[in-house]
Amino acid sequence: MQALTGKIAVITGGNSGIGKATAQLFAQQGAKVAITGRRQDVLDAAVAEIGSGVVGIQGDSADIAQHTRLVREIRQRFGELDIFVANAGVIKLAPSDKVTVEDYDHQFDVNTRGVFFGVQAILPLMRDGGSIILVSSIAATKTLDNHAVYAGSKAAIGAFARAWALELKARKIRVNVLSPGPVETPILDKLGVTAKERPDFVKAMGDMIPLGRMGLPADLASAALFLACDAGSFITGIELTVDGGMSLT
Numbered sequence: 001m002q003a004l005t006g007k008i009a010v011i012t013g014g015n016s017g018i019g020k021a022t023a024q025l026f027a028q029q030g031a032k033v034a035i036t037g038r039r040q041d042v043l044d045a046a047v048a049e050i051g052s053g054v055v056g057i058q059g060d061s062a063d064i065a066q067h068t069r070l071v072r073e074i075r076q077r078f079g080e081l082d083i084f085v086a087n088a089g090v091i092k093l094a095p096s097d098k099v100t101v102e103d104y105d106h107q108f109d110v111n112t113r114g115v116f117f118g119v120q121a122i123l124p125l126m127r128d129g130g131s132i133i134l135v136s137s138i139a140a141t142k143t144l145d146n147h148a149v150y151a152g153s154k155a156a157i158g159a160f161a162r163a164w165a166l167e168l169k170a171r172k173i174r175v176n177v178l179s180p181g182p183v184e185t186p187i188l189d190k191l192g193v194t195a196k197e198r199p200d201f202v203k204a205m206g207d208m209i210p211l212g213r214m215g216l217p218a219d220l221a222s223a224a225l226f227l228a229c230d231a232g233s234f235i236t237g238i239e240l241t242v243d244g245g246m247s248l249t
């Protein structure tokens with residue numbers, strides 16, 4: 001018996017990294033999965049890679065009007081849904097005196113506002129007993145250099161999750177946060193780590209992590225599965241940290 005047989009899941013930012021690995025695992029576990037992302041070519045490649053059980057719906061989480069379109073497409077294709085993973089996220093590191101209004105707004109538009117209004121839009125389609133997972137970061141609680149804006153944008157969604165866990169209790173919809181530590185995904189390229197620098201970067205990060213390595217997308221996918229499926233059925237309002245112990249350092 002697969003853990004998600006008969007379930008419908010939507011994963012924002014499911015065309016890359018943690019979201020793609022989660023979509024792959026959810027599909028292997030019997031769910032029908034819709035993944036979103038802005039880049040149509042990357043979305044198409046992810047759908048082809050994951051194979052059956054997955055559809056791609058192009059969209060920008062920072063654009064509130066597109067949540068309405070996503071909901072319309074999910075309703076047409078699936079009718080309802082059981083699992084929503086708000087995973088799409090962006091990061092731009094800078095010391096606070098160098099942060100531009102554009103960089104601040106972009107991180108909050110995607111990581112915070114996009115999560116709030118994404119959940120608000122999708123809730124009418126969610127079956128009672130569903131699971132909402134918000135992908136945050138250990139940066140929300142651990143102070144890291146140059147992370148002030150990103151950390152703030154992620155800390156807010158922890159507060160949303162705790163509020164929603166109580167607001168949605170009558171519907172038995174569980175709301176939890178997944179907080180990764182450093183994970184080897186394409187986000188490293190976006191942070192400016194070149195292919196040449198990558199092995200040394202990964203080694204140096206691994207040396208800072210008690211379990212001795214960076215996280216892999218599959219580490220986060222299995223934690224997301226736990227929160228999504230019946231194994232996590234008595235868990236709501238928590239932050240599940242998946243960081244090899246980095247937040248202890």
Ligand SMILES: NC(=O)c1ccc[n+]([C@@H]2O[C@H](COP(=O)([O-])OP(=O)(O)OC[C@H]3O[C@@H](n4cnc5c(N)ncnc54)[C@H](OP(=O)(O)O)[C@@H]3O)[C@@H](O)[C@H]2O)c1
Nearest residue numbers: 013016017018037038039060061088089137182183185187
């Ligand atoms: N990797 C890490 O070390 C790490 C650590 C802590 C937390 N996280 C969090 O984990 C989540 C996934 O990150 P990742 O490492 O897997 O990074 P990734 O490989 O860069 O994936 C980010 C995903 O978000 C999508 N996305 C970005 N902006 C979007 C927008 N405006 N609308 C819709 N989709 C958007 C991207 O697709 P498009 O570009 O095509 O839109 C992509 O699918 C993020 O929330 C990130 O903050 C990552």
